[in-house]
Amino acid sequence: MTANDPSPNHLQLTRDGQLRHFLTLDGLGQPLLTDILDTADSFIEVGERSIKKVPLLRGRTVVNLFFESSTRTRSTFELAAKRLSADVLNLDISTSATSKGESLSDTLLNLEAMASDMFVVRHSQSGAPHFIAESVTPGVAIINAGDGRHAHPTQAMLDMLTIRQHKGRFEGLKVAIVGDVLHSRVARSQIRALNVLGAEEVRVIAPGTLLPRDVEDLGCTVEYDMARGMKDLDVVIMLRLQKERMEGALLPSEREFYRLYGLNQEKLGLAKPDCIVMHPGPINRGVEIESAVADGPQSVILNQVTNGIAIRMAVMSMAMGGQMAERQQRQQEGRA
């Protein structure tokens, strides 16, 4: 998908190029991604105040619509919405209406009837947030909190914010993503973001069985040998090995995976001395990363969590702002 692909933009952006939904990084260019990072920087400062709240979304209702459970993502979205002064409703759909047979469309209609202004959607099916964005009433913003194997754009953007904080730039950076790229929506969004923001090299390091077909087309190089792959790295991003994936024939064993692709001090020593270590969490200690590394001086894993709140505040306020500006335009055109 090229940077000029109009289809996602048509849905995600207003006529003036403001964000109105945040569904995928596909189609979003470097200026908009940089705007998101800059805005998030300002929200980081808000998080350091005695009153960690700004009134941007006062009186708005944000619904966290989680069809797939996730503690960290949901709680950082919730905190982000609350720091923007929104009212927040958390719906764990997997245990709720749909299990009583209500269709997705009916659930949405009911939530819209409660005058919701924004849905934060996590779904195990790729494309679910797009579907919802296409079907909701104009004026309601949709934020993708992870859909299937497709995308997890706020996670990728908080990773970009963390990299920029520690490295100050993207130009010239060599970044590796290690582990289960095949099942990772995070990896896809990260590769996209790193390419748009101008990283010099994005490398994926994984066994062939955990790589999607034609992975190079996403905009990365491939390395099967971790020792070779760690060379000259500025940033190493470890992916969570989803233990449920071990069942298939994809991997011999956890122990074997850790031996070959787990990050320990020795392998980290092959990267640049100031290489930072990232992980989207939750981490499996001793499966993809050694505790000494996860808790070590080069680890920025907990910064990622803090930055997650700021990124989500940025994306939510930008999308809501775009929706409201558009609503204003519609009213003016209606009067004219």
Added chain:
Amino acid sequence: MTALLDIDQLLDTLESGLRQILQARGVDDPVLIGIRTGGVWLADVLGKRLGIAQPFGELDISFYRDDFSRIGLNPRVMPSSLPFDTEGRDIILIDDVIMSGRTIRAAMNEIFDYGRPASIILATLIDMGARELPIQPDVVGRALTLEAHQRVKLRGPEPLRIEVQESGQ
């Protein structure tokens, strides 16, 4: 047409006005907060003139604007930075131009989210009138009445100068 007002004269007026009011209120350890962008340049200059050693604060009021629901978020928002605790402090709040008063309302709301100041003194370089809220500066460099098509703008930071622009439409 670009008319230039004498910036130094206006700064002199602001400085002496501030000295008077600080003395009258018995404030001997104030801190300065400038509203981006013009107010920050002025805070820098006035801090030096008033001999305030404490570094001044910078406020970006984008998150507090009351037109968010009409125009969305300002994409050029920068982090605010107050390098001191506002709790219990006497604050001099500075902006370049006051008109509707909405910027000042937003700025005061933001300041209170950092803590409860003892007092706020409002100083603006130029007062354009046309107020929409009951907010008045304590000290003004100069009151100015312009034609509807004219705009006044502080340029800076080095050198600071005031421009009156014809908006053209």
